[in-house]
Amino acid sequence: MIKNFFILDFSYEIKDDKPIVYIWGIDEEGNRCVVLEKNFRPYFYVTYEGNENEIIENIRKIGLISINKVQKRYLNNVVNALMLQTLIPSQIRGYRKIIAQINGVKGIFDADIRFTMRYSIDMNLRHFTWFTAEVSEVKSGDMRTPKVYELNKIISRYEGKIPELKILAIDIQIYNKYGSPNPRKDPIILISLWGRDGSTQLSVDDAKDDLKLLRNFVSKVIEYDPDLIVGYNTNFFHWSYVLDRAKTLGIKLDIGRKIGTEVSQGTYGHYSIVGRLNVDLADLIADILGTENKDLIDVADYLNIIPKSKRTILNWYEISKYWDDIKNRELVKQYSLDNAKSIYLLSNSLLPLYEELVKIIGLPLDQLSSASWGSRIESLVIREAIQLGELVPTKVENVNVSKDSLKKSDLLIEPKIGIHKEHVYVLDVTSVYPSVIRKFNIGPDALIKDLCENCYLSPDSSYKFRKEPPSFYKLILDKLDNVMRITEEKLKKGDIGESLGELENKLRAIKMILNNFNDYINFVNSRWYSKEISEAVEEWGKHTIRTLINLIGNSGFEIIYADNRSIFVKGSNDKLVELVNRLNSLYGLEIEVQKIYKTLLIIDKFGRFVGLTDKNKIDIVGLQRNNKNLCELTKDLQRKIVETILIDGDVTKAIKLVRATMIRLRRGEYSIEELVTWRYIDTDLATSKTTAPHIVAAKKAISANYPVSVGSKIGFVIVKGAGRVADRAEPYFLIKEKNRIDIEYYINQILSESSRLLRSLGVDEEKLKKTSITDILDFFGSSKKK
DSSP states (O other), rough: EEEEEEEEEEEEEEEEEEEEEEEEEEETTSSSEEEEOOOOOOOEEEOOOHHHHHHHHHHTTTSSSEEEEEEEEEEEEEEEEEEOOOOTTTHHHHHHHHTTTTTTTEEEEOOOHHHHHHHHHHHHTTTTTEEEEEEEEEEOTTSSSEEEEEEEEEEEEEOOOOOOOOEEEOOOEEESSSSSOTTOOOOEEEEEETTTEEEEEEEEESSSHHHHHHHHHHHHHHOOSEEEEESSIIIIIIIIHHHHHHHTTOOOOOSSTTOOOOEOOOOTTEEETBBBEEEEEEEHHHTTTTTSSSOHHHHHHHSSSOOOGGSSOGGGGGGHHHHSGGGGHHHHHHHHHHHHHHHHHHHHHHHHHHHHHHHHOOOOHHHHHHOOHHHHHHHHHHHHHHTTTOBOOOOOOSSOOOHHOOOOOEEEOOOOOEEEEEOOOEOOOOHHHHHHHHHHOOSTTTEEEEESSSSSEOOTTOOEEEEOOOHHHHHHHHHHHHHHHHHHHHHTTOSSSOOHHHHHHHHHHHHHHHHHHHHHHTTTSSTTHHHHHHHHHHHHHHHHHHHHHHHEEEEEOEEEEEESSSEEEESOHHHHHHHHHHHHHHHHHOEEEEEEEEEEESSSSOOEEEETTTSEEEEEESSSTTOOOOOOHHHHHHHHHHIIIIOOOOOHHHHHHHHHHHHHTTTOOGGGGGGGGEEEEOOOTTOOOOOOOOHHHHHHHHHTTOOTTTOOOOEEEEOOOOSTGGGEEEEEEGGGGGGGGHHHHHHHHHHHHHHHHHHGGGGGHHHHOOOOOHHHHHHHHHHOOO
């Protein structure tokens, strides 16, 4: 029979010493299904020199399925190669080590491309697209899909409309009083689920027995049968905890579409569920916002998903305290439900864009969401290079590149420190980098290290790139640019063949790839990484951006800051739009106004800033990056200072906030929880020689019989005493008396962080220290009102 299939994902397994590829998807009738491919075999290439027959004979002794002579391209040279086919994918690693020792073998290529990726490339199949195939329906007792087909022949491929996908959002709450949950003893008390049909909540009543809860969770997932499972911070913490807890309780987390397959950690640190896509939305937020605060509640509020005023808000470390109080237990349940709802609605907002990225890049959604831009674009480059007949080098892990060789100055215009109350426009100039790659034919196959008469020379280092033929980087970027132009034309004409939303997301996805292509150029673990290429792109890029800066400045605009990605401009909006359009036309760029700030405070010479956008949202960039040891009180005070400056425009009020907080501390009117600093443990405590405060506190917790391990979150406070601050870090749950807390340490922390914010407004630490009688009266006045 001939049928059409929408592709969700690929997986494979070995049966009877043969690989079977599973194409998970949806058929044209809307049935969730799997298509079985039983005839694809793994292979790789070797290049060689010398006695061809002797080399082939020596390789043949290893026991490969087949050896075929082929011609391929490698760095602009046509090379003779051998295509070596193996029985199963896992054999390639062992074979390539043996073959590398054979005399005459020069190189090994395409040897570490994932088997399912190899299949999708060779068959020209992409996730979230359709294919037409001749198939036979078969019976299978180990699948949870209504339909199972065996593939006979692929007939055609097309993009088509994405069917409505079943999405299930999850939120998990754990009972733990000490901030460092231990899956061996701390139960999961709530799992909230949210889908298109509403919500379900699974809970335990006594916070002791969650075995039934996990069994119910497995049943609910299988019953709902989602195509996508979405969470927030699930890759970083929740899935690993749930798996460890399930193992402790002796239950398998068998929730995939193939019976007997458990959740497992995949290529980019994500957790893989066979036949379903499992996406951590927190991994996508950096792409969308680019600001520091990634907390779910703040993100949902910032993106107008669910305002803070319309949901239950609790401190995560107080969940157990609320749960213990029967009267407050419903608050915890509502908090978790609100989280699940936020995650579900956030997925509806984010996923249409990422569906388009998936189609272009060729990674499945769960992998793409967790991968860096360097890894994402490498996937695209591999796919396109193979289609061009290019051999793919083996990936080199843990590349040893000196830090000095990677140091690049981002700063092009010193930031004008202080408050800027006129509208500030942030111009995204990252499109410069793909532009110079195309213009100067930059690529690993165009880099010339010998004499060259017909080459482009980079401005500073005189790296040489031949002018013809085009490098495969240029060919890839030309192809993307062509698709972008076609999409723009469709949008202008109001093309009804595709929905407006799909076209807009497709255009945005292409621009994201182009604007992040320089991240790939600088990705030292990439297969084609070249220091010369990285530096050449940087040189030409900065030369172009400086030209743009001069043109913008000479057009009557004030530039208050510029680096290798952005230019911050003050001036007339209408004239700026006109200028940007002219620059784009003149230089073939895609410069865009990325953000508009009604008020912007540039804090220091490094370009750290806080800003109030034209949509009345607050952005905080760089503020907490270099100090991870801030307590909850200091971070809360920072946010209040920022709001006071940007929204109220009242520096005096901000100063009073700082002074009132210090008075409150000295009077002992605080809770220990306010002074806790929370840090994740990201190193093996048994072998770590680090003496950072959170490591010291974690080791003290272990000594007191509180288990802490990699991935745990430890909360600590600084107590009075002599010696290093780090040595005085104590797990907060071991401190019962407030008089042990080193209040002066926290006052100094508040002074230091507050003055960083306010120094650019003429307020230093000394001014903040000068508490007046008015401040004291104001403090007691506000205390009475409370």
